Amino acid sequence: xxxxxxxxxxxxxxxxxxxxxxxxxxxxxxxxxxxxxxxxxxxxxxxxxxxxxxxxxxxxxxxxxxxxxxxxxxxxxxxxxxxxxxxxxxxxxxxxxxxxxxxxxxxxxxxxxxxxxxxxxxxxxxxxxxxxxxxxxxxxxxxxxxxxxxxxxxxxxxxxxxxxxxxxxxxxxxxxxxxxxxxxxxxxxxxxxxxxxxxxxxxxxxxxxxxxxxxxxxxxxxxxxxxxxxxxxxxxxxxxxxxxxxxxxxxxxxxxxxxxxxxxxxxxxxxxxxxxxxxxxxxxxxxxxxxxxxxxxxxxxxxxxxxxxxxxxxxxxxxxxxxxxxxxxxxxxxxxxxxxxxxxxxxxxxxxxxxxxxxxxxxxxxxxxxxxxxxxxxxxxxxxxxxxxxxxxxxxxxxxxxxxxxxxxxxxxxxxxxxxxxxxxxxxxxxxxxxxxxxxxxxxxxxxxxxxxxxxxxxxxxxxxxxxxxxxxxxxxxxxxxxxxxxxxxxxxxxxxxxxxxxxxxxxxxxxxxxxxxxxxxxxxxxxxxxxxxxxxxxxxxxxxxxxxxxxxxxxxxxxx
Amino acid sequence: xxxxxxxxxxxxxxxxxxxxxxxxxxxxxxxxxxxxxxxxxxxxxxxxxxxxxxxxxxxxxxxxxxxxxxxxxxxxxxxxxxxxxxxxxxxxxxxxxxxxxxxxxxxxxxxxxxxxxxxxxxxxxxxxxxxxxxxxxxxxxxxxxxxxxxxxxxxxxxxxxxxxxxxxxxxxxxxxxxxxxxxxxxxxxxxxxxxxxxxxxxxxxxxxxxxxxxxxxxxxxxxxxxxxxxxxxxxxxxxxxxxxxxxxxxxxxxxxxxxxxxxxxxxxxxxxxxxxxxxxxxxxxxxxxxxxxxxxxxxxxxxxxxxxxxxxxxxxxxxxxxxxxxxxxxxxxxxxxxxxxxxxxx
Numbered sequence: 001x002x003x004x005x006x007x008x009x010x011x012x013x014x015x016x017x018x019x020x021x022x023x024x025x026x027x028x029x030x031x032x033x034x035x036x037x038x039x040x041x042x043x044x045x046x047x048x049x050x051x052x053x054x055x056x057x058x059x060x061x062x063x064x065x066x067x068x069x070x071x072x073x074x075x076x077x078x079x080x081x082x083x084x085x086x087x088x089x090x091x092x093x094x095x096x097x098x099x100x101x102x103x104x105x106x107x108x109x110x111x112x113x114x115x116x117x118x119x120x121x122x123x124x125x126x127x128x129x130x131x132x133x134x135x136x137x138x139x140x141x142x143x144x145x146x147x148x149x150x151x152x153x154x155x156x157x158x159x160x161x162x163x164x165x166x167x168x169x170x171x172x173x174x175x176x177x178x179x180x181x182x183x184x185x186x187x188x189x190x191x192x193x194x195x196x197x198x199x200x201x202x203x204x205x206x207x208x209x210x211x212x213x214x215x216x217x218x219x220x221x222x223x224x225x226x227x228x229x230x231x232x233x234x235x236x237x238x239x240x241x242x243x244x245x246x247x248x249x250x251x252x253x254x255x256x257x258x259x260x261x262x263x264x265x266x267x268x269x270x271x272x273x274x275x276x277x278x279x280x281x282x283x284x285x286x287x288x289x290x291x292x293x294x295x296x297x298x299x300x301x302x303x304x305x306x307x308x309x310x311x312x313x314x315x316x317x318x319x320x321x322x323x324x325x326x327x328x329x330x331x332x333x334x335x336x337x338x339x340x341x342x343x344x345x346x347x348x349x350x351x352x353x354x355x356x357x358x359x360x361x362x363x364x365x366x367x368x369x370x371x372x373x374x375x376x377x378x379x380x381x382x383x384x385x386x387x388x389x390x391x392x393x394x395x396x397x398x399x400x401x402x403x404x405x406x407x408x409x410x411x412x413x414x415x416x417x418x419x420x421x422x423x424x425x426x427x428x429x430x431x432x433x434x435x436x437x438x439x440x441x442x443x444x445x446x447x448x449x450x451x452x453x454x455x456x457x458x459x460x461x462x463x464x465x466x467x468x469x470x471x472x473x474x475x476x477x478x479x480x481x482x483x484x485x486x487x488x489x490x491x492x493x494x495x496x497x498x499x500x501x502x503x504x505x506x507x508x509x510x511x512x513x514x515x516x517x518x519x520x521x522x523x524x525x526x527x528x529x530x531x532x533x534x535x536x537x538x539x540x541x542x543x544x545x546x547x548x549x550x551x552x553x554x555x556x557x558x559x560x561x
Numbered sequence: 562x563x564x565x566x567x568x569x570x571x572x573x574x575x576x577x578x579x580x581x582x583x584x585x586x587x588x589x590x591x592x593x594x595x596x597x598x599x600x601x602x603x604x605x606x607x608x609x610x611x612x613x614x615x616x617x618x619x620x621x622x623x624x625x626x627x628x629x630x631x632x633x634x635x636x637x638x639x640x641x642x643x644x645x646x647x648x649x650x651x652x653x654x655x656x657x658x659x660x661x662x663x664x665x666x667x668x669x670x671x672x673x674x675x676x677x678x679x680x681x682x683x684x685x686x687x688x689x690x691x692x693x694x695x696x697x698x699x700x701x702x703x704x705x706x707x708x709x710x711x712x713x714x715x716x717x718x719x720x721x722x723x724x725x726x727x728x729x730x731x732x733x734x735x736x737x738x739x740x741x742x743x744x745x746x747x748x749x750x751x752x753x754x755x756x757x758x759x760x761x762x763x764x765x766x767x768x769x770x771x772x773x774x775x776x777x778x779x780x781x782x783x784x785x786x787x788x789x790x791x792x793x794x795x796x797x798x799x800x801x802x803x804x805x806x807x808x809x810x811x812x813x814x815x816x817x818x819x820x821x822x823x824x825x826x827x828x829x830x831x832x833x834x835x836x837x838x839x840x841x842x843x844x845x846x847x848x849x850x851x852x853x854x855x856x857x858x859x860x861x862x863x864x865x866x867x868x869x870x871x872x873x874x875x876x877x878x879x880x881x882x883x884x885x886x887x888x889x890x891x892x893x894x895x896x897x898x899x900x901x902x903x904x905x906x907x
Contacts, residue, residue, distance in 0.1 A: 052669050052670045052671065053670065053671045053672065055671065055672070058671055133637045133640075134637070134640075134641060135641075136634055136637035136638040136640075136641045137634070138630055138634055138638075140631075140633075140634055141630075141631035141633050141634050142631065145633070154633055155631070155632070155633030155636075159636075159637045159640040159641070160640055213672075215672055216672035216673070217672060218671065218672055219670070219671070219672040219673045220670065220673070221673065221677070221681075240763075240856070241681050241682070241856055242681075242682065242856030242860070242861070243761055243762075243854065243856050265854075266854070266856075267854050268851050268854075268860075269851050269852055269854075271737055271740075272740065272759060272852060272853075272854065275740050275741070275744060275745055275759065276759065278745055279744060279745055279748055279756070405626075435619075435620075435867075436620075436626070436867065437618070437619065437620030437621075437624050437867070437868075437869055438619040438620055440620055440624035440625055440626060441619045441620035441621075441624050442619075444624060444629065454626065454627075455626070455627060456627065456628075457627070459628075475629040475630075475631055475632065476628060476629050
């Protein structure tokens with residue numbers, strides 16, 4: 001899932017594993033209150049930005065999945081404790097002994113919001129659509145072309161050659177032997193493939209919608225409600241472009257939600273969002289404006305409506321390991337160890353977040369506490385001295401640049417790091433504030449020294465989604481870092497059939513990553529938003545983005561009397 | 562029907578060529594047509610400059626934070642939107658398309674035409690801008706004239722004071738203050754009986770909806786102050802002219818002196834300023850539209866620049882260029898009616 005740093009609340013408190021809400025003052029998740037009458041079952045939520053598409057296969061941002069996950073349902077979904085997946089559009093599945101053939105049995109009562117049944121052929125079509133080079137679905141690679149048989153040729157197909165595209169798509173290992181059986185063949189055994197089948201983009205699309213929509217299927221226009229019919233619990237009811245999307249229950253869905261209307265508003269300004277919440281115009285916000293965090297904590301009513309809890313999202317500082325001086329691992333570790341993360345979270349993030357010294361966020365099975373990168377100024381100075389004996393010169397250290405995306409929040413963060421490096425190591429780092437796209441470009445092309453901060457949010461709670469970031473040649477690391485031992489350990493973790501073997505392999509990889517420090521891990525995100533006390537039955541979950549996601553949905557929520 | 566003579570045919574089929582301008586109206590018509598034709602090369606150069614400048618900007622539409630798009634996906638996206646072709650070829654294709662009113666698909670909103678998106682958002686911006694302008698002209702000019710006629714009186718100081726305050730307060734401050742006072746404060750004070758919606762414009766074409774009150778005030782405060790000060794200065798200057806003294810001396814009634822002699826002359830610079838002001842208002846303000854959640858073009862333009870949505874940037878710039886050119890033309894034509902000394906020529 002794409003991470004946006006929207007100036008909203010950042011990271012978290014030391015919550016235990018698998019905590020469903022209840023970390024904050026908000027205690028309206030139990031669902032014990034009496035529901036209000038059906039005409040009052042209206043939920044008003046802010047999703048910040050209008051989705052750029054409603055075609056599930058092309059969705060890539062949190063605010064798109066906010067609508068998409070309610071409208072569509074994939075084969076499986078995450079279990080409430082993140083440990084595994086459970087059936088959603090599929091009621092059961094079997095995996096062949098070699099781990100290569102996955103056979104899904106679809107629910108017999110699965111229906112789209114126009115009443116037509118969900119058939120296995122629709123899954124075949126949408127899986128093929130994801131891998132169709134002419135559609136260019138953003139998440140095709142690596143989730144689908146790295147797993148599904150035939151998909152490995154994705155990058156070599158010329159999208160302009162219609163015949164090549166057709167034979168590639170036809171040759172993909174997805175098929176429907178009958179209307180309720182969907183078979184996927186894989187390139188190699190991948191125990192984590194179950195999570196891929198739970199991704200929001202792997203949802204069935206009704207054949208008639210797709211043929212009527214053509215290349216504009218999924219367009220977010222006012223006539224979309226008559227053109228897009230999902231198999232999820234809610235359906236599109238109204239779209240006012242750039243203003244709001246209204247969802248109403250899909251009356252053909254197997255269980256009917258209590259909510260009769262969900263309005264997804266697209267309010268970008270955090271102050272306006274906060275104002276609207278105080279006025280009762282919004283029931284759930286995306287965050288709290290940084291300047292109002294203290295106000296909310298101190299207000300008797302608002303502090304009770306505050307929702308806090310961990311999210312599976314960590315942030316780190318990037319180093320370019322291909323150029324001096326950050327090609328020196330000891331120097332990188334010295335920089336990592338000279339940042340007081342606790343002070344950062346307290347003073348800069350106003351305690352909205354948790355300090356972290358490692359990549360994997362708390363809440364995932366692969367999380368391990370570590371002090372390798374932990375704040376220790378004495379050790380940092382020793383490492384700096386060592387780096388100097390290894391060829392790092394004072395001239396290099398006097399000319400270090402750190403670049404960041406220009407915004408008030410990031411400016412404060414960057415100045416904090418600058419001050420830490422100066423006070424602990426005596427190194428004066430120059431800060432370069434740049435426009436967001438320029439920073440992305442510089443990081444992506446390794447045209448920088450140090451910068452950030454970069455974040456990663458779990459697409460699914462499996463180590464594979466995280467450790468693959470730092471394998472050699474990965475487009476998702478901006479460090480240009482390569483380590484054979486790390487690659488081998490990750491390869492073992494990604495493919496070992498036994499879960500315990502996978503964890504051992506990932507643990508080895510994690511230690512290499514922390515010691516070699518291609519990045520400096522700083523903090524884990526915390527959910528920090530407001531939910532009206534009249535909203536009941538919400539499940540706030542680490543894996544989810546904000547109020548809904550893989551585990552939680554609007555189906556369990558209702559408005560109390 | 563049989564054609565019997567050349568002259569009627571020429572007049573009927575090619576009126577513009579056959580028509581030799583005679584008199585003021587005819588000159589005006591020819592002038593307007595020529596100005597409209599001149600817009601074509603102007604728009605071409607707008608495309609040239611915008612196209613090459615935006616491609617110079619670092620980063621592209623597929624650069625982002627977080628999970629990166631893989632090279633294979635980026636390659637396919639480039640092919641899908643024709644970005645794999647050399648820049649000069651993309652440019653020629655764009656010009657060719659634009660000449661046929663095809664402005665391409667938005668890069669950030671798959672399956673949506675730029676023209677559809679523009680036509681969807683501009684009415685909101687226009688309604689907001691036009692409503693602001695309709696209030697701005699009488700209030701700005703009125704305050705300016707009153708202040709000038711009662712120079713150094715309390716009315717003058719009040720008008721000037723207000724103008725100074727509004728001219729120096731940024732609109733994000735004005736906007737957020739309005740929201741705090743009217744949308745939240747009064748709502749709480751009156752137990753929910755008095756509440757002003759913060760915007761959202763349910764009807765894109767209706768300039769008289771209550772949702773417009775706060776955004777119109779926020780958007781209009783600064784230009785109104787500017788017009789009021791300009792009108793005051795210009796009116797004061799005209800009041801000191803000899804012909805005005807003559808008008809007073811020959812015993813004309815005060816109202817007549819002001820309307821016939823003073824205003825007609827003092828408003829010429831004001832009209833000159835109102836043109837660009839109107840163009841500014843109907844091309845949207847990012848801050849006002851974001852603050853009041855108005856789905857207008859000012860917001861989408863800034864978003865498209867941030868996301869390097871090349872086709873959206875070009876489409877919006879072209880629309881702005883057309884609007885500004887048209888507004889300038891209207892102002893030039895208005896001069897003819899306000900100032901008899903002005904003669905339009907090529």
